[in-house]
Amino acid sequence: MAINSDVLVIGGGLAGLTSALKAAREGADVRLVSYKQSSLRHASGLVDLLGYTPDGEGPVTDPYAAMSDLHDAHPYQTVGVETVREAMSMFDEVTDYRGDHTDTNALVPTHGGTVKPTARYPTGAAAGLASDDRDVLLVGLESLVDFDAPHVAAHLEAAGVPFDVRGETIRFPGDLQADAKITRYAKLLDNNGEVAVRGRKKGARDALAERVNTIHDKEERVGFPAILGDAHTDAVRAALEEKIGADVFEVPMGPPSLPGLRLEDALFEALDESGASFETGNPVVDFDADGDTIETVYIEKNGARIPNSADQYILATGGLVGKGIESDRERVEEPIFDCHIAHGEDRYEWFSGDVFGDHSFASFGVETDETLRPLTGDDAVEFENLRAAGSVLGGYDFAAEKSGSGVSIATGYVAGENAAAEAR
Amino acid sequence: MSDAQSPTDFDPVEPNTGHDFEPVDVFPDSNDFDLRPGADSCFKCSVCDTNCPVAEVDDDFPGPKFQGPEQWRLKQTDDDYEIDDSVMSCSNCMRCDNACPSGVPLSQMHNTARGEYVENQMSKTDLEYWRNRILSNYRLSASIASKVPRLATWGMNFGPARWLMEKTMGVTKERDFPDFAPQTFREWWAERGGADASRRNAQQRREQLGLDRDADKKVAYFHGCYSNYNTVDVAKAMVHVYEHYGYEVVAPEQKCSGTPMFANGMLDDARRHAEVNVSSMSDLVDQGYDAIASCTSCSMALRQEYPELFDIDGIEKVSSNTFEAVEYLRIHEDVKEDVQESNVTGELAEEFAYHAPCHARNQGLERQSVELFRDLEGAGIEDVGESCSGISGTYGWKEEKYEKSMDIGEEMFDHMEHAEGEVGMTECPTCAMQMEHGTGYEIRHPLELLEAAIVK
Numbered sequence: 001m002a003i004n005s006d007v008l009v010i011g012g013g014l015a016g017l018t019s020a021l022k023a024a025r026e027g028a029d030v031r032l033v034s035y036k037q038s039s040l041r042h043a044s045g046l047v048d049l050l051g052y053t054p055d056g057e058g059p060v061t062d063p064y065a066a067m068s069d070l071h072d073a074h075p076y077q078t079v080g081v082e083t084v085r086e087a088m089s090m091f092d093e094v095t096d097y098r099g100d101h102t103d104t105n106a107l108v109p110t111h112g113g114t115v116k117p118t119a120r121y122p123t124g125a126a127a128g129l130a131s132d133d134r135d136v137l138l139v140g141l142e143s144l145v146d147f148d149a150p151h152v153a154a155h156l157e158a159a160g161v162p163f164d165v166r167g168e169t170i171r172f173p174g175d176l177q178a179d180a181k182i183t184r185y186a187k188l189l190d191n192n193g194e195v196a197v198r199g200r201k202k203g204a205r206d207a208l209a210e211r212v213n214t215i216h217d218k219e220e221r222v223g224f225p226a227i228l229g230d231a232h233t234d235a236v237r238a239a240l241e242e243k244i245g246a247d248v249f250e251v252p253m254g255p256p257s258l259p260g261l262r263l264e265d266a267l268f269e270a271l272d273e274s275g276a277s278f279e280t281g282n283p284v285v286d287f288d289a290d291g292d293t294i295e296t297v298y299i300e301k302n303g304a305r306i307p308n309s310a311d312q313y314i315l316a317t318g319g320l321v322g323k324g325i326e327s328d329r330e331r332v333e334e335p336i337f338d339c340h341i342a343h344g345e346d347r348y349e350w351f352s353g354d355v356f357g358d359h360s361f362a363s364f365g366v367e368t369d370e371t372l373r374p375l376t377g378d379d380a381v382e383f384e385n386l387r388a389a390g391s392v393l394g395g396y397d398f399a400a401e402k403s404g405s406g407v408s409i410a411t412g413y414v415a416g417e418n419a420a421a422e423a424r
Numbered sequence: 425m426s427d428a429q430s431p432t433d434f435d436p437v438e439p440n441t442g443h444d445f446e447p448v449d450v451f452p453d454s455n456d457f458d459l460r461p462g463a464d465s466c467f468k469c470s471v472c473d474t475n476c477p478v479a480e481v482d483d484d485f486p487g488p489k490f491q492g493p494e495q496w497r498l499k500q501t502d503d504d505y506e507i508d509d510s511v512m513s514c515s516n517c518m519r520c521d522n523a524c525p526s527g528v529p530l531s532q533m534h535n536t537a538r539g540e541y542v543e544n545q546m547s548k549t550d551l552e553y554w555r556n557r558i559l560s561n562y563r564l565s566a567s568i569a570s571k572v573p574r575l576a577t578w579g580m581n582f583g584p585a586r587w588l589m590e591k592t593m594g595v596t597k598e599r600d601f602p603d604f605a606p607q608t609f610r611e612w613w614a615e616r617g618g619a620d621a622s623r624r625n626a627q628q629r630r631e632q633l634g635l636d637r638d639a640d641k642k643v644a645y646f647h648g649c650y651s652n653y654n655t656v657d658v659a660k661a662m663v664h665v666y667e668h669y670g671y672e673v674v675a676p677e678q679k680c681s682g683t684p685m686f687a688n689g690m691l692d693d694a695r696r697h698a699e700v701n702v703s704s705m706s707d708l709v710d711q712g713y714d715a716i717a718s719c720t721s722c723s724m725a726l727r728q729e730y731p732e733l734f735d736i737d738g739i740e741k742v743s744s745n746t747f748e749a750v751e752y753l754r755i756h757e758d759v760k761e762d763v764q765e766s767n768v769t770g771e772l773a774e775e776f777a778y779h780a781p782c783h784a785r786n787q788g789l790e791r792q793s794v795e796l797f798r799d800l801e802g803a804g805i806e807d808v809g810e811s812c813s814g815i816s817g818t819y820g821w822k823e824e825k826y827e828k829s830m831d832i833g834e835e836m837f838d839h840m841e842h843a844e845g846e847v848g849m850t851e852c853p854t855c856a857m858q859m860e861h862g863t864g865y866e867i868r869h870p871l872e873l874l875e876a877a878i879v880k
Contacts, residue, residue, distance in 0.1 A: 001756045037523050041471055063445075064676045101678045179490070181481035231835075267426075272807075277795045279788035281522050283806040301787060302727040303744025304757060322525075 001294055002307035005031035005277065006423035009418070010284050010297070010336065011316030011324065012038040015390025015408035015415075017267040018315045022090065022416030024274035028423050029353070031276040032271065033308065033353035037266045039322055044252040045259025046108060046125075047097065047409070048078075049084070051402025057338045059117035063406070071397040075407045078370060084406065086412035088119070094270035095263065098126045106186035107131050111225060111253045113155020117402060120170055122186050122259050124233055124402055128223050138220040138251070139212055140169040141180045144185070146253060147225035168215045173197050173207030187346075189236045199273040205236060209243030210243035216244060223270045223316060226258050233262065252377050282306075284336055294383050297336070302312060312385045312419035315339070315366075315374070319391030319398075332364050334392065339366045339374040339382050342394065365394030372415045385422065387415040443799035457535055457732070458493075459496055463527040468862070470774030472520035477503035477782075477812035483830040485513050488520035492544065504821065513825075515713040515816035516687035517782035518724070523683070532732040535686050542689030545564055553594045559818040560684040561693065565704050566604070566653040573604035574810040584739055590864040596826040599861055602654045602853075607653040610675065617672040626672035633670055641671045643752070644708040644715050646701070649680055661875035662718045664712040666877045669757050670791035674713065676704040679716075681725035683783075684817045691733065698734050701726070705746075715746040719852040719869055725749045727787065748789055750796065750870055762878050767801035769872060772868065772876040775845025779836055779859055781852035782812050793849065793870045805849065808839035813850075814824040815858035829861070837862035849873070859880055 005028075009020040012181075020032040020178025052058035053278050060066045067076045067084065076084060092100045097120040099106050102244075107115040107130040115130045119191040128136070136156075140149030149167030156165050174183060174195025188195065192203035202210075212222060228250050229236035240248045252259050271278060286298040286305070294313050298305040317324030317336065326335050332350075341364055344350060350361045367372040372387040390408040391398065398404030452857040466489070473479055473487040491511055499505045511534065520530040546553050559563065569576030580601035607615075617624075627637050635641075642665060651659040666673050678701050679774060682694035703728070718722035726746040730739050753759040761810045776797075780790035797805040814832030819825050840848060840863045848859040848867040856867035 036754065037471075037475075041474060041523070042469060042525070098734040177483040177486075179486060181470075181476065181479045181487055183474050183476070184483045185481040255469045261474065277791060279791055281786045288624055299788070302731065303740060304727070304747065306788075315553040376807055422820075 001307040003031070005308075005310045007031070007312045007314065007419045008033065008297065008308055008310035009314040009416075010315060011314075011318060011322075011390070011392075012278070012420050013040060013318055013322065013390060014043075014267075014405055015392075015412040016314070017271060017411050018087065018091070018412030018417035019316055019389050019419070020276050020278070021094065021267070021271050022272055022413045023314075023420040023423075024271065024276040025090075025418060026420035027420040028273075028420040030276040031308065031310065032276060033153060033282075033284060034278070034280040035283040035317075035323075035353040037280050038268075039318060040260045040264035041257060042255040042268070043260040043405075044254070044257055044264070045109070045122050046116060046118040046252055047091070047120035047121040047405040048117070048402045048412065049105075049406035050089070052400060055395065056072040056400065058108070059115075063105055064103050073367065075393050075396055075411050076403070077304075078372070083355060083414055084095050087410045088406075090386055091120070091409050095266045096123050097121065101326035106144050109152070109156055109161075109223070109251055111251050113150060113152040113159070115156070115159055115161070119406065122250070122262065124226070124228065124237055124259070126249065126251040127221050127247035128251060129287075130156070130161050131227075132161075134219070134247075135163050135217055136165040136221045136223055138165060138167040138223045139312055140167060141172045141225065141227075143172055143176050143180055144182075144225055144227070145178075147251065152251070162180075163218075166217075166219070169213065170211045171308060173202065173204060173211060176364060178383065178395065182253075182256060186230040186258055189227070190229045190232045191237070205219075205239045206243065209240050212240075212244050215305065216246065219246060219349075221247045221249060221282055223249050223251050226253045228294050230258055230261065233258075274380040284308075287337060289383065290422065291379065292384050294337070294385055305361075311423040313383075313387070314415045314419055315386060315388045315392055316390045316408075316415070317392050319365060320361065322391055324390075324392040327361075332361075334366060334374075336383065337386065338386070339386075340377045341366060341386055342377070358398075362399060363394055365392055367394055371418045372411060387419055425565050429475070453525040455535070457532075457735075459529070459536065462527075462533065463493040463496045463703045466524075466528045466738050467526060467766055469525065471525065472488050472523045472528075475519040475523040477814065477832045478515055478521065478828065482513070482828055484510070486510055488514070488530050488534065491537060492520070492530040493528060495537055496533055503706040504606060506545055507537050509541065509545075509774045511538045511541050512689070514770040515812075515819040516813050517816055518786055519729075519782050519812065522786050523535055523673040529573055529732060531729075535691070535729065535733055538689035539691035541690070544806050546689075548635065551593065554848055555687040555819070555822070557690060557693070557822055558593070559595070560688040561680070562684055562692060562818075563649045563680040563697075564575045566649055568612045569604050570608050570653045575587045577601070585834060590686065594631060594823040595821055596743045597822045597878075599821060599827055599857070604653055605656040605878075608654065609656045611662065612656060613663075613675050619672070622674070625667045625670040628671050629667055629671040630724050631730070635670055639670060640712060641669070642701055642713050643671050643673055644705060645675050646678055646681070646705070646717040646722055646726065646746070647675060648678075648719045649718065651718055652841050655853060655869065657855075658718055658869040658871055661871040662716070664875050665753070665871060669753065674708065678704060681719075682729065683721040683725050686725070686733070687817050687819065695734055695736075697798075698730055698739075699736055702730065702736045702742050705742045709738075709741050709745045714752065715742060716749050716752055717746065718749045718851070719815045719853060720748055720781050720787065720789060724783040732877070748784070748787060750792055750874065751787070751789055754792070754796070759874075759878075763874070764799045766877045768803045770875065770876070772873050775800045775806065775843070776849040776868065776873070777806050777808050777843035777845050777846055777865065778805050778849045779813055779840075779855055781850055781855045789851075791852070797873060800873075803873060803877075804845060806845065808836055808843055811835035811839070813852075814859075815854045816856070820858060831856070833858055833862050838863065872877055
């Protein structure tokens, strides 16, 4: 016996969640299993499609227009530009994101002071766009060293943004410890929890706004590191806007990231509403197949092997960072099904000597047919009921292209659609 | 060659693929709980910190990344390093384990550090030590109280006594002690005829189901302390449900799983109990039994904490053959279909506000009850969110931790109030205490609903 479903998705990142959601919306009984909690909490929460061409040209203005010039093995070419649009509209439907009014990339300031071309951004980042010419005050917090406001402001100015930007550092009211977690700030702001300011108790939102008002000099926009609440972020932002008298935005941060966590929550909520099942915490380690049909995969829990069976399987385990692809000195492999990964025999061919050079490892991953079924070295289908989506795919360098989210959403969408169609 | 030496002909600039080069295994896999590989796997992404319910309400608590890999490293470089006393503010919810992308054994590191702190740095004449020891040895208090259950229930909630307990021992007077059952599960079990009766019931049921009368369906029930002394209906439901599917149940000799002892750093006490549990369970596993727990913290202890902390003969056999009660049925029976086809009437025809215990999460069980019962006719179930309940066993019973415990629980209380139902549901006995304490709702266990749905 086993835990059964029509479609089993392995992986809880953007690709896995999108494929599970699409398959469930197509009427399949879907189960998603993820080794650990979603990798989205490591992500900035920005959703990019294509920021730069593979040759490093950019920032790209219209990612859809640039997609058709990509090489044939690129996942966007496999699924087709129109499908990317369809997939993005499903994403827009289940999230509260901005940027869907245009095909053009938005330019969003980052916590390093760079400007990132991205197709979608959280509502909380909307007032911060670099294409907006209103002046900006960036507010840093002494106890939060990951966001150095004066440094970010100087960087943005050097990048030539069309507005005046000033960075100031304040103490978060209540004098939190220097290593207070982002969730601590978020919780205090979510609940407007009491903090002590010069011996008097105040709500955290009010106290923060009062401190900002002492340094605020009529800038129409005020930016904060992304700590403005978790469950009630819209209310936190609205309260600050009212008390400061300016538009308030968040600058996306590195891991761990609240915008990433909020996106994770939104997608799991959508998945729950679609009727799918999911669990996290333990890895898929093995499988049984009958010829080229996968019959069962096994989740390992402290030595116990829990069998999970489905008609169709989706591999969305991530790339080299997410451990969906692993390597040692001899070879590069996909650890669950051992799907073929093309790579040079000599590991010194896997990278370039130049740090920011053209590393071939960056595009390592499974190659697929047009329905996203992984292929063997001889271009035969590995398993007739297995599809791959997201960073486990080869043929693109998401870090250089800024295409990671879009490829995950588009290929997840197609894998989910095809799996659901086959399962019927 | 020592790992401190470099191979002489190795030029990092030139590829050396033509040469023989045997990489040295610097940190070999080890069975003696070497935590170094875990510490080295941490790349400081800090994602574990976002899962910590204590750090969310208390910025004085430095969080799991510090308690685990960072503190471990500090210990290696300084012989006089003392474990930071903040380790006692970790509630051992173990949520950090599920966040780590590198598989760092955070809770193992915390348990180890806490054990060391209690062993070497906590005064054994200190009241806190004895308070913690008494709280974590709940089984002992409960076994005495269960001799006079009514008197004990009354006495433990007698105002002046509770005032005194708070003043002298630091046990909060805010909480109500749970009721002791008039008859323990084991007394009921013995009266019912023990394992022999269960075998007869199972055989009879197999015949009804058209199965082989002597089919190899047998489980060893780890009921734990709470369903023995307090929520006896949960244990009875487990027996009824399993017999319904044709399983014969045995209730072997057992002690506390050790969960409260781990959380209080009382590793010697935990080991003594674990030795009894492992010994009786491993014998049964050898005979073809699987170990089943109805409390998710008990199953967590047997599955994960035992092999991570103790080296006892048979311990891995036990951990790899231990399952949570409903999980086991999901694997081996068509329980989902059976629930979909059944309905509930009577006392349990309710809307339930369900809370997933932290210890259920790492076992991948946080959605199990919601997904199983969402199609059940006559009853409804609603997940009240991701928040920890905040009580974490003995943690919320400590006078100095009570406020923190309630701060953590606030989000759950709030979601419970907003949920449609006014009856709570969870697998964990102490989460149930906290849910009841914060909302006044009655709290039930999924096995009770499963019993009402399918055992007619």
